Amino acid sequence: MSISQQLEKILYQPVRALARLSGGCVADVFRGKLADGKQIVVKSGPAGDLALEGRMLRYLKQHTTLPIPAVYHSDRELLIIDYLPSSGGLNTQSQEHAADLVATLHNITAPQFGFDFDTVIGGLHQPNPPSPNWVAFFSQHRLLHMAHEAYKIKKLPLTAVTKIEKFAATLPNRLMEPCSPSLIHGDLWGGNILCSNNKISGVIDPAIYYANAEIELAFTTLFSTFDQTFFRRYQEHRPIAPGFFEERLDIYNLYPLLVHVRLFGGHYVSQVERTLQRFGF
Secondary structure, three states: OOHHHHHHHHHOOOEEEEEEOOOOOOOEEEEEEEOOOOEEEEEEOOOOOHHHHHHHHHHHHHHOOOOOOOEEEEEOOEEEEEOOOOOOOOOHHHHHHHHHHHHHHHOOEOOOEEOOOOEEEOOEEEOOOOEOOHHHHHHHHHHHHHHHHHHHOOOOOHHHHHHHHHHHOOHHHOOOOOOOOEEEOOOOOHHHEEEEOOEEEEEOOOOOEEEOOHHHHHHHHHOOOOOHHHHHHHHHHOOOOOOHHHHHHHHHOHHHHHHHHHHHOOHHHHHHHHHHHHOOO
């Protein structure tokens, strides 16, 4: 059955147009137009994580003020969501709007770190066991988990894994426990942020869990998503503790770097090793 036929069966109306979109790390992505004029985005692929993506989007739609697309259908191999407008990249006004939205997101709290269910990041399993201690959670279920996953498929050498294990043991002396867990998007880079008319018009492809909000702020710097415009506005809502930009930012970015090592290998391995060297490992 073609994608158009699947859509017509699920949505009970003909598909007038269906065009492939760029991107889509773990699935094929299409923009569609239905007979009633509604525009949709369709993700299709055998990765088996699209039901989880739909579940995460629904959670954000229900619990946050982020502009999240409505989910019309989600199963393991097919996700149908609302099409949200996008024109142009981030500018001063949209970065300030992003800071308002992200700070409000981070103000949503939970009793423990982790989440009610495991999620995915870049199609990779992201374990979220409820945990009372942030540093232990980050060490065990982020750094060590992803390092071992990368080692299993020979993307990360054993020497690097050993260094990460030793480094992780020092994290109680390097990281702080936040006052409370914060809900984070989890994969907040430019490709997952849509802009229109100087505002954030959509946020997509989440990897949610409750965390120290600093890990989200750190990730936004890894691919230069935001500049100081964002951080100045964010700090009007939520102060950032001293030492974040100088040290903790690089520690937290080890996790998305390891995600990229697991996905792509290559120069991301050397970036991980440079960070470890910075801290004496």
